Each structure stands twice: as structure tokens, then as C-alpha cells.
Amino acid sequence: MTESKKELAVAALRDGTVIDHIPSNVLFKCVRILGIENMDTSVTIGNNLESGKLGTKGIIKVADVFFPESTLDRIALLAPTAVVNIIRDFEVVEKRRVSLPDTIKGIVTCANPKCITNNEPMATRFEVIDRDDVTIRCCYCGQAVNAKKAIIR
């Protein structure tokens, strides 16, 4: 049995989504990005679990929810290593890495106080300008920021 299968068995998720291999330090930001705080289904969050690759990792298990791909890909901003498992009837029916989209809409706040996005009721939009280093740039004011330092709304 592989390591991830062991853990999945612990939660005994019948249907839902498991997001694994999230770096510990960004776990709760990922929780926020996915909007899990406002869900009323059963949610299990584990953090600082041992991981060969990452040192320690976090994991999120959400019962009976299947996120749109575009929502899951948003967490690639902070957790490019994250792996999504889709569970149906106790079986992993799909497993994939998250992938960073070219543009990020609405989850990052621009750090520039003189940016229009901080002064008008509107969604922010950032384009990824460096995929390796995960640097994003505000499509409005042009200010660039590393995703690790980005302010999550």
C-alpha cells in the first residue's frame, strides 16, 4: 500500500475531494482560497504530517464536494506540489497535480494602495510572468509580486 492510500483510508471518504502534498506553511491559505471555511459538509484538515518530499505537509479532505478544475488550480499559486484525488465510492477515480493558470482572477489583493483594484468594487486580475519562481503581475497597475508574499483576499 502506498503512503497516500493509507491516509485516505483513515478518513474513509466515500465521495469527495482530497488535496494532498500541500506545504505546511500555506495550508490555511489554501483552505481560504478554496472557500472551505463556509462549507457545511464534513471537512478534515491535517497539518505538519510527515512527508518525504516536503519535510512536512498538509492535507485537506472535503466530503461530497467536487471543485471545478479552475478552482483547484488556484491553489497552484501557493502549493504547486499539491495533488488532487477525486474519490467516488471509496475509490480514487482521478488523481492529478494542480496546474498554475496563466491568469489569476479575484483571489489575490494587489499590494499597491494606489491601484484601482483597491479603490473600486471590482475583481483583481494577475498574470503569471514567471512560472518557475511563481511571480505574478497586476493587470491594472503593473506591480509584480512573488506568490509567496502575495496577499490572499
Added chain:
Amino acid sequence: MNRHSLVSISELSKDEILHLLDVAGYFEQNPNHKILDGKVVATLFFEPSTRTRLSFETAVNRLGGRVIGFSDASTSSTSKGETLKDTIKMVSNYVDLIIMRHFLEGAARYATEVTEVPVINAGDGANQHPSQTMLDLYSIYKTQGRLDNLTITLVGDLKYGRTVHSLLMAMRYFNPTFNFVACDELAMPAEYKDFCKKNGIKYNESHEFSPEIINSSDILYMTRVQRERFTDIMEYERVKDLYTLRNSMLADARPNLRVLHPLPRVNEIDRDVDDNPMAYYFEQARNGLYARQALICRALDIDILNDKR
């Protein structure tokens, strides 16, 4: 979103820039060509800028169009708390073109996204000011007869000066050599030096505004060194006069050298330069009229050179 909107100079291709220079040249010869008969243009100045507004409004008037708008946010509905989106939507019902200046960065980009009317950015905070760049390019083209293979020296505030950043980006098509002359506190930011490297643009950096640099330049582009840009006032006092151009410094300059400055100046160009034929900053401002006439035609999809009305 109207595809003829202009938010940043970087949206223009080489061919578009060259075409706009030709159109500006046409308007210098024919400033009163009435092609905007029946058109209404809004100049929305959420931040006052008399110089830019008068230049744009003169351009519209000389083309035979009509102008509505405001020159200060305190006289507009913004002061009542209206959003930018609502103001733009309201004005879009009345006009064929919006020319806007705003104190917030990205305001013009956002405006283009909420209207089908073309928008020209006349400055958004410290971000973009493409009509200034067009007039700079036209001034360089007119005085040098070309844009290719020129040595351009940028002097003064290279950190916050958006005009020098936009000029640098627009020149990427024309194989320039740049000299960046500034103190450490106001040096050219790394992102623009990276831009130069990526685009194969040659550049040198210097603290000293030396005779070697001046005498090898085709264009001296001077900018204001402002006290409020300095965290260390002693540093300001130390450098404030190091980047001032005096007439004697031009004695051995190339005959084709021209001195540009986006204006207003404070003391970075001594008054004794004004009468030197190399001083070009007053004519430069007049070129803004022709450059803006060309940009207005582009925004309204009027090709004056191929479609004489």
C-alpha cells in the same frame, strides 16, 4: 472593450508607431483638418493636469470635434462617491471617445473594460502616459530624421520617472544605446535593465554626467530630481546639482544633439541653455499637439493618410 483604446505605449507595434509618426507629421503641416465634424470627445480629468488637458482639447478642437468633461475630480460626480465604472458608463452614452487622467494606477485599463467607447489614457498615477511617449518619439524622429541606432542619455530621476520607462520600452524596436545617468537613490530599476537585456538593448550606467557621455549622445533626455523622492535629505543636497545641464557643457556636443525634457523643469536645465539651438524642450511640448491628433485619429479608426476626407 474597444480595440482602438490605448492604455500603454507597449500595446503599439513598430508599424503602428511609425504610422502614428507619419500622421503626426501630416498634422504638423495641416493642423486644422476638420475630420471630427459631429464627434464629441470627453476629457475626464479626475486629477488636474492643465498642460495635458489643454493639449488634448486643442487637438480635438483643431480636428473640428467638440469637447465635454471636467478638469478636476472635485467638480465631478466622483466627489459624491460614484464609482469609476458608473462615471465611465454614464459618459459613454454621450461621446465617441474618452480621454481620461486618473490619480489611481490601472484606472484607464479598468475603464476600457467597462465601455465599448475607445479610451485614451492621459496618465494613470505613476503608471502609464502613452501620449507623452508619442510626443517624445515624434520629437526624436523629427530632430534626428530617424529613430534607429541612436544614443539616448537619460538623466536625473530614472527610478520614479515614468516618462523615461515608457520611452525605453517604446525604443525597443529601434536598436538604441542608452546611457542611464543618476545617483544610486534614483537609479534605473532592475526590471527595466532586465527589459533591456531581454530585448538586446545596449545600456551603460553612470553616476557622473560626464563630457564623454554628453559628447557621444544624440539625445539628452533630462528629468526632474525632486526632493520628496529622497529618504535621505543630505543625499538630495549632495546630488541635486550634479545632474544640472549648463550651456558650457554642450560646447563639444554632436551638432545633431537635442535636449529634451517633459516639463515642467525646476533647475535641472540652466536657463542659459534655452537659447542654444540644441535646446528642444519648448518645441517638444508643441509636438504633443500633433502626436495627440494622431492618437485621436487612431482611437476613432480614422486613417487620414489613406482616406482623405
